[in-house]
Amino acid sequence: MSTERYNPRDTEPRWQQAWTDARAFEARHDPARPKYYVLEMFPYPSGRIHMGHVRNYTMGDVLARFRRAVGYNVLHPMGWDAFGMPAENAAIERGVHPKSWTYDNIAAMRDQLKSLGLALDWSREIATCDPSYYRHEQEMFIDFMKAGLVERKVSMVNWDPVDQTVLANEQVIDGRGWRSGALVEKRELAQWFLKISDYSEELLKALDGLTNWPEKVRLMQANWIGRSEGMRFSFVLEDETGKVRDEKLTVYTTRHDTIFGASFCALSADHPLVRELEGSIVGLAEFRREVAALGTSEESIERAEKKGFPLKLYARHPFRPDVKLPVYAANFVLMGYGEGAIFGCPAHDQRDLDFARKYQLPVIPVVAPKGTDPAQFTVGNEAFLEKEGDQTVLINSDFLDGMGVPEAKQTIAKRMEALGIGERKVNYRLRDWGVSRQRYWGCPIPVIHCITCGVVPVRKQDLPVTLPEDVTFDRPGNPLMHHPSWKDTTCPTCGGKAKRETDTFDTFIDSSWYFARFCSPKAAVPVDREEAKYWMAVDQYIGGVEHAILHLLYSRFYARAMTLTGHLDLKEPFASLFTQGMVVHETYKTEAGDWVLPADVVREGDAFVHAKTGEKILTGGIEKMSKSKKNVVDPEAIIDRYGADTARWFVLSDTPPERDIEWTETGVEGAWRFTQRVWRIVADVQQKGAVKGTVVPNAVAGEALELRRAAHLAIQAVTEDLYGLRFNRGIARVYELANALTSALQKNDPSDGMRFALREAGEAFVTLLAPMMPHLAEECWRVLGHETLMVDRPWPKADPALTTSDEVTIAVQVNGKRRDEIRLPKGLPQAKVEQAVLALDNVKRALDGKPVRKVVVVPDRIANVVSG
């Protein structure tokens, strides 16, 4: 073969430039054409892309290119989730300004993404830290305020006293601030909330409509929303002397059927009644502090220990005048759920049982398996919880005795409602979304605090409220708060002196609507309704499953909030969701236990040694690529060495996209060899095939026909695989076609039929691999004599005449075991098939004289002879 090797270093930048010059991927609103909006979760600009990005963006890119080829008007944009803490950390640690740090990173990562050859519309690029983006976020927040979707309330936060900032739960490690190491305190702060809980039911119900979302994600969201049906009801409280208190105690329960098994009540340490009593009961304040201290993320050991503090109050049992339930403050009752108060039924709740055993409270079983003698049924140290399908019955429960659980629930609910002491209540676990962050590098919350007027939104004409650039990070706390003048302003209502809000938004807000902004990234309004009407919803959203709950739930909420305030007109922003797996790699360690980069490891026979020091290297588990374990492979190094197409091909090969893929050097080399093989095949096709544009000769038969069939079968299969996001299978089909081409080329058959088939199959081959290896495909297209861009070539259509056949091979089984196969005309009547099958020698032999009981015939597939 006379060809030179394919050199991606030369071709890839050239074709990237050609696409840019042709403005090939700039999306234009065109109501006449069907649109396809493909989006990958936009990256945080950390400064360098990692393999996870390569995988994620390659998948989206294949879809964008494929959908474009089949005729869709494709929108495939890219942007930057550019606010957030790492920029501030860099400022603190290295003295760089968050803004320049961020924009430098964006520039670097943009170059890296471009080197992957992604079919992105860069003219729509947005960065969330840009005032031209966040001004709209501020505007919408003001609209949300007016629509009643915003609330300011005091809430408990994790406060780091050293850094003087609020920490998210995941930033609290063993009760200490993740950076300062200081003991984290629970503090009450006035915070801004978005009332996502108004949409609990709606967000839950609408999950059913998201049929193109992974079941797993829908389930996780449903659990997160956490709907439960129960009752809210009140107890009359009395003190030790029997004196009745004015206010009643309201509790929430889903097990009102077990009311006769109640033996105590428990309140959250933060319950208003507990706070009220704090001053009057010795030790209670200390108990509350204790609970607050281990509140955050103490693990299972602490969790197991149920503790309570008696409040010297008693709740009257609503149906048993003689029963008075002691009331406790307890560490296992959460203020944020239900009423922050419960009644304990130890026999049928493990937590209550643990508590009851610790404080020697009665344990009265009230539900037992059907047929059990109530007098004999007892509960030990394991609460009796009925499992699905159990036959159970109420015992020791007065007028409920003998009922099943659902009936008992009904009866109690009716009884309590009639007595006016309670009502049925649906509860949700989902809380309102706290969006205040005491940080600099985020979108300023556009409100003003005025002594006379209170909290006032900034006037829209005064937007955006921009971040000041002259800030310092030399002392703890929020730089906006320390800024000498930024927060000083005047009240939009009274004109008097006022202060700006110094909190900024949670960055999840930025990412809750960026997909809508991409429809009209330069519009003067947040979203141009006409553009959004055409482009939204996102047809295919791709990202990591780690965003299954927060980002995706917030975005679903935002779409509704934006629709309510007239900024959008749809509820579900993502029609289809795909969650791709991680990129994993083997880990390496020195004998001393230091992690070693894969790039520094060389193989020597069966052993591994350090490339630089020669030390012995031990191999460890295959784990998610992470900086801390150093099992990372730098995409830039791979692209430098093999080119983007090889990297793209590798991350799509073999492993199904939803599963974790193991990065291996041998696998990459295999992908690299394949690029070279494609190159040779195409050169050979150009030499041995017909010239471009040749029409189908009259007679194509034999091997030429087989090659045509292979090509059309490949077209059909790859098309289906790409529609279904089965990239690994599509790639296998391309390999198959490569094999078919290779063997056909070896025949050196100069017939017109074969020459035509080579041309046809060769062009199909290049077109089919183009979404995966776009640069190589362009170069091959040139070799095949074309002047046009591959990206403009329509997707080929399989000829049904070539993908089907008049004859089929039918497998022949005797008693379920394969004994022979037979070629028969397609669609042959069952009786004829039976006849043909029974005549086979192999069948007769297998039957061995036994009578035939019946013959099962699956048309055109299989025949099974069943003997007596």
Add this chain to the structure above:
RNA sequence: GCGCCGGUAGCCCAACGGUAGGAGGCGACUGCCUUAGAAGCAGUUCAGUGCGGGUUCGAAUCCUGCUCGGCGCACCA
């Protein structure tokens, strides 16, 4: 504890009620090519589908019990 996903050749995987000479790739081995290597070419190797029951004419595929691995949720009353 609850839930979800997955166990198919040495490895990654396909088939998802109908022929496991496995679609494909990686690896290994043999031969050809080469001064040699790399690359390339031709070919070979290897499992009966984690284990036990069941349904069926027929099960990797459906049901069921177990087992191993991964992930998510977890004091939500």
